[in-house]
Amino acid sequence: MLGLLECSTLTTGLVVGVVTLLIVKIWQTFQYMRTFKKAGIPGPTPLPFVGNMLPIFWTRGKKLTDVFNEWSKQYGKVYGVFFPTPSIVVADMDLAKDVLVKKFSCFADRNDFPGFSESEVMKDNLLSLKGDHWKHVRNTLSPTFSSNKLKKVFPAMARVAKNLESRLEELARTNEDVDARQLCKCVSMDMIAAVAFGAEVNAINDPDDQFYKHGNNITNRNQKMAALVFTFPWLAKLLALVGITMFPKDDTNYLMGVLAAALADRKLDKQKHSDFLQLLVDAQRAADSGGQGKEQVDSEIDFREDLKTSTRWNRKGLSPSEINANSLLFLFAGYDTVTTVMSLTLFTLAGKPECLQKAQEEIDEKLGDREPTYEDAMNMTYIDMCMNESIRLHMPIFVLRECTEDVDISGVHVPKGYQVMVAAVTFHTDPDIWSDPMTFNPERFTAEERAKRHPFSFMAFGQGPRNCIGMRLAQLEIRMMIAVFLRRFTPVLCEKSQYPPVLDPMTGTPKNGLWIKFEPRNSAQ
């Protein structure tokens, strides 16, 4: 009897809770809509809870780019959407410059990523840090991505390149079909393991490798959960209560164990390692001894002059928690993005023999029959153009900022707390900027063509002081590995190939793989 009473009280409590939540959500949505209306910002009508996420989930065959382009056509260059955070989409390049550069002090942060804060190990990651704490970590990390330092990482990349060559030899000998995405995942993971975790991993030749398995699990979990927790941010906290997080404990414990072992080795070992982890350790030592900041860093990722922290923030170097979070972030931010761009570039070249020929001519001319050096990888101009064209067509990540104080930008009022989404995908496919925008044409990225365009027409790595810190590393990796793929082998489409590829609109991953074969090249053998 008592049990029955408790049960009905619980049910009533639950119903009251759900109804209250529903009312609060509907009221909140109306409040936000009123704010948009008052500010004269048009936009599609949102639904309670899911905001405007439905067209993204349920694309009916459309790409994410199409959804944004249609909104932009209908509502203009500035419009409001609910993602489900109220967000102002900026589809105007000058306005984007205002947000990302000119009024940077009002837009230095990003809104919280649901799913990140539930994971203790990710607490201090650069992507989500805010204010002076972000400035401090960014300033400390920037020099580790200087050209000088990347040169030091190159031997680790060359080792991965050797493993790739031996796998390609086998694939060409057996005439096997291979999913280029799967292969590039292994390449990209081996690279991140080497440069960010100080680990020698060869997933390229051993897909059962434990580092690969755990690193891949985190990314897969992230892709599956991201859409869900972005739509229902409260779900991230609820799932965390039952032990489900974006960064599963099993996997993060394994990776943190690898990192801790490598760091412990470095403390005992006097030998200098040439990987990224060593650079992090050096950055900390240099900062501790007051030497930080003398390194010449590429101006595209170095904004230390503009990122002065308050005088209260005088701690030097990185804490253990900052090293852990950012090593894991480099895996999270640098694995899937590099995989996507590398595999789509390779696959597209397999389907475009005229571009492939030009890329191979460049490799023959610059390398002859030797392996690429750091300088070679930096000078692969045509491959760089192909890479940029792939990113233009398949941008793997959003450019987001949080407005930290009420501000007017070119007559548009942006309230504090609102998210700003820079519609890079719209700039990248605007027919007024790119003729025949959906066609793959690397010639758009010659120096002359680039000089004719607005600098914000292409923002593969974001813009301004909070752009992608890993840009130089990503470009180096992709140029180097595409050169290795094409130097002695020719990728060709096979029976299983679906060309052009069909990508999942939410995750950007190819739905049916990127199947190709490798044929040996005779000329450069």
Ligand code: HEM
């Ligand atoms: C082709 C590969 C890549 C692409 C297309 C890419 C793109 C981006 C974009 C668009 C952003 C947001 C920029 C903004 O908001 O203005 C970003 C941020 C970031 N990326 Fe990348 N990225 C790539 C590879 C990498 C790699 C290899 C790493 C690290 C090893 C990395 C680390 C980061 C980090 C840490 C941030 C946050 C920076 C901050 O908030 O200060 N990315 N990336």
